[in-house]
Amino acid sequence: MSKTSDNILKQLKVRRQKQKAILGMRWKCAQGGLEFEQLDTFYRAIRPYLCVAQFFGIMPLSNILSRDPQDVKFKVRSIGLVVTGVFLLLGGIKTLIGANVLFKAGLNAKNMVGLVFLIVGIVNWLNFVGFARSWSHIMLPWSSLDILMLFPPYKRCKRSLRWKINVVVLIVGFLAVGDHMLYYASGYCSYSMHIAQCHTNQSRITFDFYLEKEFSDIMFLLPYNIFSVCYGFWLNGAFTFLWNFMDIFIVITSIGLAQRFQQFADRVGALEGRHVPDALWYDIRRDHIRLCELTSLVDASMSNIVFVSCANNVYVICNQALAIFTKLRSPINYVYFWYSLIFLLARTSLVFMTASKIHDASLLPLRSLYLVPSGHWTQEVQRFADQLTSEFVGLSGYRLYYLTRKSLFGMLATLVTYELMLLQMDAKSHKGLRCV
Amino acid sequence: MSKTSDNILKQLKVRRQKQKAILGMRWKCAQGGLEFEQLDTFYRAIRPYLCVAQFFGIMPLSNILSRDPQDVKFKVRSIGLVVTGVFLLLGGIKTLIGANVLFKAGLNAKNMVGLVFLIVGIVNWLNFVGFARSWSHIMLPWSSLDILMLFPPYKRCKRSLRWKINVVVLIVGFLAVGDHMLYYASGYCSYSMHIAQCHTNQSRITFDFYLEKEFSDIMFLLPYNIFSVCYGFWLNGAFTFLWNFMDIFIVITSIGLAQRFQQFADRVGALEGRHVPDALWYDIRRDHIRLCELTSLVDASMSNIVFVSCANNVYVICNQALAIFTKLRSPINYVYFWYSLIFLLARTSLVFMTASKIHDASLLPLRSLYLVPSGHWTQEVQRFADQLTSEFVGLSGYRLYYLTRKSLFGMLATLVTYELMLLQMDAKSHKGLRCV
Amino acid sequence: MSKTSDNILKQLKVRRQKQKAILGMRWKCAQGGLEFEQLDTFYRAIRPYLCVAQFFGIMPLSNILSRDPQDVKFKVRSIGLVVTGVFLLLGGIKTLIGANVLFKAGLNAKNMVGLVFLIVGIVNWLNFVGFARSWSHIMLPWSSLDILMLFPPYKRCKRSLRWKINVVVLIVGFLAVGDHMLYYASGYCSYSMHIAQCHTNQSRITFDFYLEKEFSDIMFLLPYNIFSVCYGFWLNGAFTFLWNFMDIFIVITSIGLAQRFQQFADRVGALEGRHVPDALWYDIRRDHIRLCELTSLVDASMSNIVFVSCANNVYVICNQALAIFTKLRSPINYVYFWYSLIFLLARTSLVFMTASKIHDASLLPLRSLYLVPSGHWTQEVQRFADQLTSEFVGLSGYRLYYLTRKSLFGMLATLVTYELMLLQMDAKSHKGLRCV
Amino acid sequence: MSKTSDNILKQLKVRRQKQKAILGMRWKCAQGGLEFEQLDTFYRAIRPYLCVAQFFGIMPLSNILSRDPQDVKFKVRSIGLVVTGVFLLLGGIKTLIGANVLFKAGLNAKNMVGLVFLIVGIVNWLNFVGFARSWSHIMLPWSSLDILMLFPPYKRCKRSLRWKINVVVLIVGFLAVGDHMLYYASGYCSYSMHIAQCHTNQSRITFDFYLEKEFSDIMFLLPYNIFSVCYGFWLNGAFTFLWNFMDIFIVITSIGLAQRFQQFADRVGALEGRHVPDALWYDIRRDHIRLCELTSLVDASMSNIVFVSCANNVYVICNQALAIFTKLRSPINYVYFWYSLIFLLARTSLVFMTASKIHDASLLPLRSLYLVPSGHWTQEVQRFADQLTSEFVGLSGYRLYYLTRKSLFGMLATLVTYELMLLQMDAKSHKGLRCV
Numbered sequence A, B, C, D: 001m002s003k004t005s006d007n008i009l010k011q012l013k014v015r016r017q018k019q020k021a022i023l024g025m026r027w028k029c030a031q032g033g034l035e036f037e038q039l040d041t042f043y044r045a046i047r048p049y050l051c052v053a054q055f056f057g058i059m060p061l062s063n064i065l066s067r068d069p070q071d072v073k074f075k076v077r078s079i080g081l082v083v084t085g086v087f088l089l090l091g092g093i094k095t096l097i098g099a100n101v102l103f104k105a106g107l108n109a110k111n112m113v114g115l116v117f118l119i120v121g122i123v124n125w126l127n128f129v130g131f132a133r134s135w136s137h138i139m140l141p142w143s144s145l146d147i148l149m150l151f152p153p154y155k156r157c158k159r160s161l162r163w164k165i166n167v168v169v170l171i172v173g174f175l176a177v178g179d180h181m182l183y184y185a186s187g188y189c190s191y192s193m194h195i196a197q198c199h200t201n202q203s204r205i206t207f208d209f210y211l212e213k214e215f216s217d218i219m220f221l222l223p224y225n226i227f228s229v230c231y232g233f234w235l236n237g238a239f240t241f242l243w244n245f246m247d248i249f250i251v252i253t254s255i256g257l258a259q260r261f262q263q264f265a266d267r268v269g270a271l272e273g274r275h276v277p278d279a280l281w282y283d284i285r286r287d288h289i290r291l292c293e294l295t296s297l298v299d300a301s302m303s304n305i306v307f308v309s310c311a312n313n314v315y316v317i318c319n320q321a322l323a324i325f326t327k328l329r330s331p332i333n334y335v336y337f338w339y340s341l342i343f344l345l346a347r348t349s350l351v352f353m354t355a356s357k358i359h360d361a362s363l364l365p366l367r368s369l370y371l372v373p374s375g376h377w378t379q380e381v382q383r384f385a386d387q388l389t390s391e392f393v394g395l396s397g398y399r400l401y402y403l404t405r406k407s408l409f410g411m412l413a414t415l416v417t418y419e420l421m422l423l424q425m426d427a428k429s430h431k432g433l434r435c436v
Helices: A003-032 A042-054 A079-105 A112-133 A135-149 A161-198 A207-214 A226-270 A278-322 A331-363 A365-370 A379-390 A405-429 B003-033 B042-054 B079-105 B112-133 B135-149 B161-198 B207-214 B226-270 B278-322 B331-363 B365-370 B379-390 B405-429 C003-033 C042-054 C079-105 C112-133 C135-149 C161-198 C207-214 C226-270 C278-322 C331-363 C365-370 C379-390 C405-429 D003-033 D042-054 D079-105 D112-133 D135-149 D161-198 D207-214 D226-270 D278-322 D331-363 D365-370 D379-390 D405-429
Strands: none
Touching (some): A042 A135, A161 A207, A161 A226, A161 A331, A331 A379, A365 A379, A405 D405, B042 B161, B112 B135, B161 B226, B161 B331, B226 B365, B278 B331, B331 B405, B365 B379, B405 C405, C112 C278, C135 C278, C278 C331, C278 C405, C331 C405, D079 D112, D112 D278, D135 D226, D161 D207, D207 D226, D278 D331, D278 D405, D331 D405
């Protein structure tokens, strides 16, 4: 890349080595009283979900069970990468078969959705492999910052990071499982009514026949039996898991970063009425720079995941919105349609809202600075205030857009405009009917 | 919520207790000369409208008749909350019946409007209950600020707050009553012409039959008689009142806040040519921080009301705009259509314009600071100037968007673009006719 | 209005009286050498066009022939206002007849254009009456600033203000006359081909019959003869003149303001390498404040004109764009269509580009400040730099939007998006034809 | 133009003369050790491509083979301008014939594309002549800056400018040649299938007949033979070359400027921990001003090229997007369609991304300034920091929009919205089919 960023990377390397030393030292110091793995670090909070992700070949890291973030690294020769490879292969075959069927039948806006879902899945597996490669470069400074901020002068938050992340993930996960099950229920219902209306052969209305149609891309290569059905469920599940994991991962990371900015703001807030020497302001400013550097490091590594996540969510929402006035066949179809639309909207909003908290929290110390008494306002404080306002801190999609409340509003506004157009077209087609 | 805001809330509590003391003291001091209730506080200005709102179960507060803001509190066991509960119950039943009819007939863009109107009403009742809960937390610092700013060094405004609010509310209220009456007139007219055209039984064209159709959701449960008709009018009226009150409430609050920022700007302006010691600048800056804190407290509590208000207004305007080229049956339909469209646009613009005045007024002192002579420009003045420009002061809808002139323009531009599309479609359908 | 602005207005009054004195003094001083009317003031440059405008009842001012801006005032009892009243009356009658015809035939997107044109005309006459009322409040500080900036230390520009304004007005005026004449030519052409195709009575294809149709709203009240035709031409011409004058007036005002900011930037630029005492910086800063105050005074008075101008231009352009793929009857129709579309686009762009020059010119001194040597950088220079960047200087439409290049781009982008939609619809309707 | 810019231009002239002297001196100094033409200047990197461009009459400069940028000037009497004239003449004839055919057949959205392509070509030739006129005014300060920044204290980049530019140009050029060849292949394929379906005379399916149709505008004037075919290929090729060159030229210029800003940031970064005297900060700030002045000089000269490039790219992409759901005749049509669409998108993104790097690189020193120790933070550093953030540095299209990531996102978002509308219309037309 560019010289300057190279330069910065070099310096980061030097700094990282120092941090390693600090990490080791602090750890040993903590040996006596507090175990390292009992600290409320981001690594401890995210590890269980990373372990689950391994089963679906997402983010292949070796030594993921270790409690020491220094052990967890991306290795080319590892079981994780093999699992990912298998998923990429099987997913790739599924995608190719699907694409083949589609191109033969003629691609159109409606049948494209399924194919896009599969391609997004494949791209995401690759994106997460990319993220895994930079994992150790991110986790090391992050863990050292975590350790730094779990001891005074920083105060712990009332709710631990682990608790927050667990609550969010469990709720989203529970809703996602519901969504996935409703998908099959709605699909079977549609299938059976379709057969009942269009075919004379009513004996085909069984769950088996439905599955044969649902997994037709797999039955293309394998015979129909219990194993191939299970395989179908499993592969479909993996794609769906990945699709949800993408968003959840952004949410988790955002919570982790926002928490640290909150703690930082609390520390500055605690100094509100007191006399603060310049040296302390300098230390605080250094910590702020470290936090910002960590955020921009994470942002640079996650940009592709954020970009694909947002693009995909907007696409699927718009696609769903298309069908909003379509008459569906049965109540279960309605339930699935509205459930999945609202779930999607809520998940997308959650991603934006949690990510925007990083930026909001990073601006909180500004208020405290207003209250610094006249006599104690020095150049160092001025520089700190300038620093707080001069740069955007947060996640972005290749810096094309930032995850803020304003972006969310822009997205929603576009969506509403789009929906209004549909509304109008729908109204047009209901115009003629007056005396009914 | 977050740690820092908790922290701030705690500090606010401490400060509020101090303010309580000041409030009491000032009050006693004022006993001799000026009665407290004769002061031009925001509480005195809004109280009459809160009393009216109680009749419709909006913002249930106990002791609303008291002239002391300290007595007015939200209580779970109060008559106000019972009234609100009754409205929520009756409104809920009305909504459910309406929804049931709609889902049976098939939901489409056109018949959805009525249902949305009812749902927005229910949501608003709940929103106002939420606002009532934080009422005393807002009114106490506000009243103490009001008292502070009604004595020197602050000057009173030429027009009292009470006068301004009364004028605006009376005008909007008068227009709203006209809108509501035109609604029935237009509805009856449409009904009678519909019957005359489509049915042979001309005897059904009476106002009674019209009401039976208009209140069909109520007649579903009750027999048709004078009481059920009155009940129908009353419930419809309550929903319409709430719908208008939502916007008026934002307008009143905005006027109240903007007035204080104006007074603040006047005070700074009065110092223009003079030598001002740093201590005075510090006091002024403190007052500004208090004003900004009050505004963000109000903003946080009102966000949901602002959000629902704007979303609803935009939806109804777009929906009306849909019908702009529809041929209507009679002149009274035209009158109602254009009256309600223009009333709606004016009301929405009023909300944005008055709310944007808060921000505009908060920037006014900047001009005065430019004129501070060279010798008297100190760090304290510099900090004040920085403070004025660094943050947005005003109301917002969950900080997704801010109530500013720019937002209003964006909304209008989107609306115009939307209308242009309709215009074009209309033009397309008039293309064939050339030789007529 | 608000207290602060009242306060400011009072101070402006005091200052204006002082300026009057200065104006008088300078004038007497100048008596010896240079006549006042020979100075290149904005008033001298705009006066000829104001005189022409009087003939169409636009901006009724008394003593418009006087060369002293102090004499020119808005008077209720004046010939100008009578002329305006006559135009409003006659224009109002024309509008009412037009509206009546339209509402009978049914309002649609296509026939609405003519009515909008008339209504915009009426609104503009009223707007200019409003501007005339604040004329003397604007011209007095402006003239005194002009005199100030026509003597050293300010340097004159190479091209005089008068020359610039004359060139722009003559070019636009010439093109506008061409547009107006093409309108009649194209209208007659359409009329004759329409008659030839749809009617058997070919004898009706004369210019007289065309005029009878064109001025049908006038012939509704008056008999058809040479006087009523002349009256028709004259009233139509007045509306068209007003329509162009609106834009030209904004352009002239913008050039006048931009020139002064340019001179100001030149003065600051001339100090680039030198040692500048703080007192001089303070004087420069004062002049800048005066320039900004003048601009915001003009902006406040012109907002309604700017708003109507932009709204109308966008509406007409979009309306023209609608017909871009319509097959027209004859070459002269094509020529008129494209001529008027391009003329309109060019005129609108001219308004935005000249108005944006005010803001661009107001930022020019910033570059010079970068080059102030380290030793001479004082607080006064810092304040000047802050002042330059802190506020927007320029014209706006009620501050809903500002006349900048960015706004122009936004408008053009919306227009292009709109046109793309038409393009797509056009493409759809040409789809079927493959083997031709 | 304006006085101030004239003034600035005069000063630039004086400075340019000084720079000339420095350039000469440095050159002589370098004679001993390093040859001038071995330095990694922008001129050396772009020269080969300028030479190639001469063959197509683009940017006519005399002495283009000289290795000294001082020798390369725009001359009215030169071979380059004659070549350009020939291209303008032949291209103009082609365009006129094309326009004539189109206007006879009736202009519509679909057949307009070819005409727009030709007109954009003509406009570009003229734009590049305009740029050639200001070439020597740009290259002289640029070369002197290049020389300045190729010696210490500036460090060289790892990758030379020449290497970077060569790699980008070769890749884009290779893809462009592929695109051009696919155009003919796809065109021939379409032609043969069209004839096979609609005509009985199957003997017409030869490449000769295809070329006769493809170059019908040339065959209008010339007989069909090998020379006229070659002429057709050559003229078509020239237009296509120009079309690609426009974008590539912006990319090359952006890389050249971004590299210098990177080096500048590196230099500031190298000072991070050290004590830096004010005089050095002043020197650095001077260099930054020179870099910014160069950028705005280039921006002013290239605005028309940037504007036409973006407008054209957006138009062609939207036009292609129109056909995204059209059923095409053969696989080669599909390949060409998707290849050219993706190539176009990639090229447009490349333009925006490389151009946005200028701005990004210009902000890099800010980070280093945060790390300046408290004791060494002087007014000079403060001014430098203010300077870095106060102005936009980069390329723009007449300052209507800037080439940034945000603009690219806006463009993409508009495109996606547009595509979504198509998607919806497509979905509507596939609605009826359920039992298939």
